[in-house]
Amino acid sequence: MKRFIIRSLRLFFGLFLYALGIVLTMQAHIGYAPWEVFHAGLARLFSTQIGTMTISVGLLILIITFTFGEKVGLGTVCNMIFVGLFMNMLLQSGLFTERATIVAGTVQMIAGLFVISLASFFYISSGFGAGPRDSLMVLLSRKSGLSVGVCRAGIEVSVTAIGFLLGGMLGWGTVLGAVGIGFCIQITFRLLGFDPTQVIHEDLAASIRRLARRAA
16 A cells, blocks of 8 residues: 555656646746647637646547557546646746746746656656556557657647647747657656656556555
């Protein structure tokens, strides 16, 4: 049970860091990060809130990755729910104001990308299943044989282009985020000696059974 609690703490710490990284990139005020451009474009198309669209996209990706053999775990589900909640909490706190200059915004954007990369390490390594978007990255890496950094960069560039065509907000920070996130993840994972394709994830059913046995 102690190990389960420690893994859960790693998971939720990673999810909080992920939300923090997204907020830092948004408040850099030099353009939304790629996934936010995509979510904003879809939200505009369907006349809904960006948070609602973030959850909807996460659910769709979850279904796709599950269909191709990636496990759905506690972490996958929690990612869909709690990243958005943490983002709202951080944005409403007033602690993260928009940067006033391009230089300050660029520095904050890069910092946010590394925070997201570190967050990915924490919640993927918890073994509860990667978040939907990271599951897609791992799936493409498994199928193509390319590095996770290259696959992540390809995904980011693709969703940026689609989001822009749908009316999502684009800026210098978007380009930096689309190109830089793959390198940031590659650097972070390499420094930590972490290979996400080697993690054996516990699926949701196994987590529920484990909790049920402890409660009995």
